Amino acid sequence: xxxxxKKVWTPKELIEFENQIAELFNSAKIKAxxxxxxxxxxxxxxxFREVQDDDWVxxxxxxxxxxxLKGVSPEKLREEIIxxxxxxxxxxxxxxxxxxxxxxxxxxxxxVAMGIKRSGGKNRVxxxxxxxxxxxxxxxxxxxxATNHKLPIRFIIEDNEKSVCTDTREAWGQEKLxxxxxxxxxxxxxxxQTKYPHxxxxxxxxx
Amino acid sequence: MRMKxxxxxxxxxxxLAKDERTYFIGQAVACAGTAMTNTVKNVPREKLLELPVAExxxxxxxxxxxxxxxxxxSFYPRWNFLLLAVxxxxxxxxxxxxxxxxxxxxxxxxxxxxGSERPLHPQFQHIGDYxxxxxxxxxxxxxxxxxxPEDIFPAYQKALGRxxxxxxxxxxxxxxxxxx
Numbered sequence: 001x002x003x004x005x006k007k008v009w010t011p012k013e014l015i016e017f018e019n020q021i022a023e024l025f026n027s028a029k030i031k032a033x034x035x036x037x038x039x040x041x042x043x044x045x046x047x048f049r050e051v052q053d054d055d056w057v058x059x060x061x062x063x064x065x066x067x068x069l070k071g072v073s074p075e076k077l078r079e080e081i082i083x084x085x086x087x088x089x090x091x092x093x094x095x096x097x098x099x100x101x102x103x104x105x106x107x108x109x110x111x112v113a114m115g116i117k118r119s120g121g122k123n124r125v126x127x128x129x130x131x132x133x134x135x136x137x138x139x140x141x142x143x144x145x146a147t148n149h150k151l152p153i154r155f156i157i158e159d160n161e162k163s164v165c166t167d168t169r170e171a172w173g174q175e176k177l178x179x180x181x182x183x184x185x186x187x188x189x190x191x192x193q194t195k196y197p198h199x200x201x202x203x204x205x206x207x
Numbered sequence: 208m209r210m211k212x213x214x215x216x217x218x219x220x221x222x223l224a225k226d227e228r229t230y231f232i233g234q235a236v237a238c239a240g241t242a243m244t245n246t247v248k249n250v251p252r253e254k255l256l257e258l259p260v261a262e263x264x265x266x267x268x269x270x271x272x273x274x275x276x277x278x279x280x281s282f283y284p285r286w287n288f289l290l291l292a293v294x295x296x297x298x299x300x301x302x303x304x305x306x307x308x309x310x311x312x313x314x315x316x317x318x319x320x321x322g323s324e325r326p327l328h329p330q331f332q333h334i335g336d337y338x339x340x341x342x343x344x345x346x347x348x349x350x351x352x353x354x355x356p357e358d359i360f361p362a363y364q365k366a367l368g369r370x371x372x373x374x375x376x377x378x379x380x381x382x383x384x385x386x387x
Contacts, residue, residue: 090307097274097311101298107264108299111271111279118230119275141264 006053006071011041014065017074021064021081022201031207032084033199035062040158040192044069047156047188051126056116058109058127059098061087066128070094102163103129103138106155110142113153125153132163134179135172143179147186155179159191164198212387215359216246216379222360223280223316223367224250230272232256233265233282241284242384243318262288266295266317270303273313273374278367283319286335286378293344301345304372312372316363323381338378345376352378356387 018036025034037044048069051057057070064086067077071094080089087100099105109127116123133139134157146153157179162168169175179187196202210218223229224247235241237255247255258265262283269279283289289296296317303311322334342350351362359379366375 085306088306090310092307092310097307099299099306101294104267104294104299107267107295108271108274110264111268111273112275113271114268115272115275115277118272118277121275138263138267141259141261142267145259145261145264 007068009045009068011045014041014045014068017068017077018064018196021078021086022196024078024082025201026203026205028205028207030082030084030086032086033061034081034086034201035064035199036194036196036201037062037065038194038196039160040190040194041065043190043192044158047126047190052123054095054123056095056097056109056112056123056125058105058112058125059089059096060102060105060129060133061098061100062130063089063096063098063128067091067094067096070096072096103133103136105129106133106138106142109153110146110151113146113151114149116152117150121152123152125151126156127153128156128158130163131157131159131161131168131177132166132171134159134177135168140178143184143186147184154186154188156188157190159189160194161191162198210356212353212356212359212379212383213246215356216243217249219360219363220247220280221249223278223363224254226278226367228276228278229280229316229367230254230256230277231280231282232269232272233258234260235284236282241282242323242381243282243284243320262291263295266292266300269315269317270295270300270313273315274311278314278316280316280318283317285322285333285381286319286337287322287332289317289319290335290337296341296348297344300374301347304347309372313374314369314372315374316366317374317376318379319376320379320381323384325382325385336378341376347372348374348376350376350378353380353383356383 237257269281321336
C-alpha cells in the first residue's frame with residue numbers, strides 16, 4: 001500500500017494490532033521473540049506525518065508500528081511476525097530496514113542518507129532508536145556526522161527510560177539524556193510508558 | 208613483462224573508478240596516509256570520500272550506500288583495523304539478505320590488508336591475517352586473498368560485476384608492494 005491507498009491508522013487500531021500479536025504470542029503461536037509497542041501511539045503517528053512514501057524508515061527490534069504506518073498491510077506484517085521475524089522486520093517495497101543489534105541500524109541509515117544526497121534525491125531517512133541506544137558511541141558519531149554534512153536524515157529517540165530492564169539514566173549516572181532537551185536539529189525526542197516487557201507480552205509461555 | 212603488485216592494484220582501482228556507481232571511502236583515500244593511498248592517485252577526486260576514523264560507522268555507511276545503488280569500495284588498510292567494524296560486517300552485511308528474505312542485497316567491496324613486516328616490523332597489532340576466521344564468520348561474503356599480481360585485477364572485476372548478492376573482501380599483502 002502506498003500513497004492514496006495507504007491506510008490511516010488510529011491509536012486504537014495500533015493498540016489492537018499489538019493486542020492481537022500478544023494473544024498469538026501468549027498462545028505459543030509465534031516461536032520467536034516479539035517486541036511490542038504500547039503508549040506511544042499518538043506520538044509516533046505525529047512523527048509519521050512527515051514521512052513520505054519514498055522515504056526510508058530504519059528501525060530496531062521494535063518496529064510493528066513503523067511498518068503499519070509506512071504502509072505494510074497488517075496481514076503481511078502479521079505473517080512475518082508469525083514467521084519469527086518480528087525482531088528484524090524488513091520490507092523493501094516500503095523501504096523499511098530493521099536490525100536486532102543495539103545501534104546497528106544507525107550507520108546504515110547514515111549511508112542511505114549519504115547515498116540519497118550524492119544522487120541528488122529529495123527523499124529522507126527516519127531512523128528510530130531507543131534511549132539507551134541514543135547514548136552509544138555509534139549514535140553520537142552518526143548524529144555528529146549527519147549534522148555536520150547536512151545529510152537528509154532525522155533520528156527519532158523513543159524514550160521508555162530503559163534498555164531491557166536497565167534504567168538508562170541510572171546506568172550512565174546522568175539525570176538527563178544527551179538529546180532529551182529536543183533542541184538538536186536532527187533529533188525528534190519523545191518519552192512514553194509501555195505496558196509490555198522488553199520481549200514477549202508479559203505472560204509465561206510454555207512452548 | 209610481468210605486472211607488479213602495486214601497479215595491478217592501481218590498475219584495478221582505475222577500473223573500479225570508471226563505474227559511475229563506485230565510491231572509495233575510508234581514512235586516507237583522499238589524503239595521504241597509507242600504502243593504499245598511492246593506488247588511488249589516478250582516481251578522480253570526486254570519487255574519494257575521506258572519512259574520520261570511525262570504522263563501524265564506515266562499514267554501516269558502506270552498507271547504506273549500497274542499499275541505494277552505489278558500490279562503495281571501503282578501505283581498511285589492515286585486518287586489525289577492520290576488527291573495529293565487525294558488528295556491521297558480521298551482523299549486518301553478511302546477514303542482510305537473510306533478514307530481508309532476499310529483498311536487500313547490498314554489494315560492498317571491502318579492501319583490507321595484511322601489514323608488511325619488512326623492512327620495518329610494525330609489531331603485533333598491525334600484522335594480523337584473519338582471513339580464515341572471517342570466512343567462518345561471514346558465509347555470505349567472499350574473501351579473496353591476493354597472492355600474486357595477476358590475481359588482483361580479476362578479483363576486483365569479480366567483486367564489481369557479481370550478481371549473486373554477495374559482497375567481497377579483497378585482502379592484499381603489504382610486503383608484496385615491494386616484493387612482487
